[in-house]
Amino acid sequence: MKEKKLKYTLISTASVFCFLLIWYLIADVFKVFPSSTFPSPFKVATAFVRKLTVTTPDGGTLGKHLIASLKVVLLGYLLGIVIGVPLGILMGWYRRVDLIVKPLFDLIRPIPPVGWIPLMILWLGIGIQAKATVIFVSAVTPAIINAYTGIKQTNPVHIWVARTFGASNFETLLKVGIPSALPMIFAGLKVSLGASWMALVAAEMLASTEGLGYMIQMNRMVGKADNIMVGMITIGLVGALLTYILETLEKKLVKGGRNK
Template sequence: MEMVLKIAREYRFGLVIGCQNWKAVLLPCVLIIVWQCITASGMVKPILLPAPAQVIDSFIAMAYSGELASHLGTSIVRVLEGFALAAILGVGLGIGLGIFPFMAELMEGVIGLFRPIPPIAWLPLSILWFGIEEGSKIFIITIGSFFPIFINVLDGIRQTDHKYVELAKVLEVPRQKFITKVIIPGALPFIISGLRVGLGYAWMCVVAAELSAGMKGIGYMLTDARALAQTDRVLVGMLTIGVVGKIMDSILKAAEKKIVSWKESFTGV
């Protein structure tokens, strides 16, 4: 009897979770059905849009051979390295300029000049400076991820509640304590949002860098598959980037929830 009740509770728990998440999978399922209908009707040539089953077969073959894991692992390492550098620079500079307005005014012209330049436009210079190996790709990823992180952090610092600022002045709170206890905790949601946006840019930049130079990585795999008219392999690479990027974003999103809950308990909200 206890076993039956345990199974019933587990089934009910799974049913509740499934009911809560059905909206997240509804649209992808609809898109796959539409995709299958289009390919089955013959409206589009298979070389332009292969059937879902063909893409799945290619994914299994590439996963089994280790080719997909090899290219994906290379791209993930590049993304993490470039993103880590961008995060350190973006968060550090954003906090520094947010705390010292004079420095922000001093650097406003330089930042305004470089910010609109697309990361891919730096590729010729990055190849000249670092060659076609890892250095140029890390540079492109860092440049592309830096500005979204930096701008979000700077905005977060600037939007600190003025009541806290005035209160800290009245109470003569030491500057270092004010920064660590008020400024940074208040800007944490903006920092995490900037990191999430920067991570998305990191994936876009790594693919762009690998499309243009290199012999390994998801971007190179896409270029090679396109040259051989292997559309199914192109779709495998694209969907793999989407899935991995979503997983990494979900990790940051979970961290954001924990930070927000910590902030609420810390501030007593």
């Protein structure tokens, strides 16, 4: 068993290595494409280090753009889940709320969050409010859907048990409904996070003066592919890191494992 595991780890390492090697060969050895549009992995690594201190051509170091992006995304995301999760729970638990809010929600939901960008820019300008609102819209939808589904999937037997022990409707929600929906809610938080991060990049590319999306967009205009890739890699890394933090939080908070 262990030998097999080792074999697959080796294959995986070799595969990543080959990927980088082919990238290197295409870019630097055979020079299939001009290095301004297709930089080698080494060029990208150099650009990464350089971008930590240099502000040209996009007016900021990597750190500054990253902090600008994080500020916006966390603001929009937190707002989205603070409003979305309770709303989803209420919709799932109280039939009246469900009947009134669900149709409204279903009317607005099909519009992709990115589609809100022009309206928000027109109304709120290109500052943090417009972007945070767009991210809010992206984050709130999955948060609502998952909290709603999680509550709806509560095992009715558990609800009956709580009821026969004399729990009120609200107590039952608190003690049975929400705990059993927690795994679903967390899955929603993860989807929300991915959607927020994606919306941020789009919003920053369209209208911004700082941030990672702005950075890659500016570097496109001056044709610096190495900086674009630095931006993309940073976006990917930070996105993965945020998801990882959320997963760690989930493991601590969700007791008794996921209910199958």
